[in-house]
Amino acid sequence: MTERHLIFHNDIQQIPxxxxxxxAIAEEASLDQSLAMxxxxxxxxxxxxxxxxxxxxxxxxxxxxxAVIRDDALEFILSDSGIPFDPTEAREADVTLAAExxxxxxxxxxxxxxIMDEVTYxxxxxxxxxxxxxxxxxxxx
Amino acid sequence: MEVKISExxxxxxxxxxxxxxxxxxxxxxxxxxxxxxxxxxxLVLDCKELSYISSSGLRIFLTIRKAAAAKGGKVIxxxxxxxxxxxxxxxxxxxxxxxxxx
Numbered sequence: 001m002t003e004r005h006l007i008f009h010n011d012i013q014q015i016p017x018x019x020x021x022x023x024a025i026a027e028e029a030s031l032d033q034s035l036a037m038x039x040x041x042x043x044x045x046x047x048x049x050x051x052x053x054x055x056x057x058x059x060x061x062x063x064x065x066x067a068v069i070r071d072d073a074l075e076f077i078l079s080d081s082g083i084p085f086d087p088t089e090a091r092e093a094d095v096t097l098a099a100e101x102x103x104x105x106x107x108x109x110x111x112x113x114x115i116m117d118e119v120t121y122x123x124x125x126x127x128x129x130x131x132x133x134x135x136x137x138x139x140x141x
Numbered sequence: 142m143e144v145k146i147s148e149x150x151x152x153x154x155x156x157x158x159x160x161x162x163x164x165x166x167x168x169x170x171x172x173x174x175x176x177x178x179x180x181x182x183x184l185v186l187d188c189k190e191l192s193y194i195s196s197s198g199l200r201i202f203l204t205i206r207k208a209a210a211a212k213g214g215k216v217i218x219x220x221x222x223x224x225x226x227x228x229x230x231x232x233x234x235x236x237x238x239x240x241x242x243x
Contacts, residue, residue: 015163019193037193037224044195048163095233099206107196107232114231 002028002069010051010061010080018043021065029069029136039074039134042115045108046078046087046130054082054128071136073117078130085128086121087112144172153179156187161198169201180208182215189220194228206237217241 006021008014019040026036047063055061061082068075092113093106113119118133142165145156155176161169176184184205194202202218209216218238221229229235 012167013164016160019160019162034224034227038227040193041195041228044162048195048197093232095231096236097233099203099237100210102203102207102237104200104203107199111196111228111231 004028004067004069006065006067008063010055010059010063010082012048012051015044015047018047021067025067025069025074029074031136035134038115039076042112042132043076043078045111046076046132049085049087049090049108050078050080050082050128054080054085056083073136074134076132076134078132079127081127084123086123087130088119088121142169144169146172146175148179152183152185154185154187156189157191159190160193161191161201162193162195163197166195166197166201169198170204173201173205176205177208180205180212180214184209184214184216186216186218187220188218188222188225191225192222194225196232199228199232199234202234203237215239 004021004025006017008017022036022040022043043065047065050063061080064079066077068077087109090109091106093103093110095110112132116132117135120131122129142159142161145158147154153176155173159165186202186205206216216238218240220242221240226235
């Protein structure tokens with residue numbers, strides 16, 4: 001089991017850092033490129049949610065991501081000290097609607113839920129803590 | 142991230158090059174104005190060199206699609222990679238666009 005950390009300010013311009021973070025994890029866990037992209041996407045959506053909703057506009061705050069790499073699963077623990085915000089309660093996009101009827105938003109949390117196998121939220125010590133788990137197939141031998 | 146827009150006959154083509162993540166999409170949302178202004182024509186969104194897309198990028202595609210539906214134009218998504226196709230499939234976007242590869 002190994003762990004990796006990434007901490008950054010709630011600035012949307014920091015998002016590209018996630019790509020390098022995921023790339024390092026993908027290398028360590030020998031993930032294929034397609035899974036790495038999906039994880040990058042789920043993390044971007046979760047982090048963007050924090051940046052947009054957890055902290056009032058213009059205020060500074062930190063977003064921390066802890067990645068735990070195990071043989072059978074990857075776990076990403078996202079935490080921030082912003083206002084209580086539970087993305088698992090957020091309204092999810094209806095992806096079956098026609099273009100004319102589709103609202104512009106709501107896809108972020110939908111993507112997180114679809115890519116990850118488990119997504120849980122808790123509020124603890126004044127922090128939002130979102131845990132996202134992805135099971136890994138153990139057929140490398 | 143770069144969007145290269147060109148026009149030939151009644152067709153406007155926008156080539157998306159690079160990663161369409163959240164900050165890139167904020168910039169690109171300004172660059173696509175010519176497409177919205179010409180949404181009565183055929184719009185080709187060339188994705189051959191689009192390597193990544195997040196929900197903010199999908200929102201840009203949907204904005205273009207909605208503009209075309211409102212103005213009677215047509216949108217063709219061209220040459221998407223397998224990774225982008227996967228995101229389109231997951232979000233139902235494959236049903237919203239005419240996708241042409243090759």
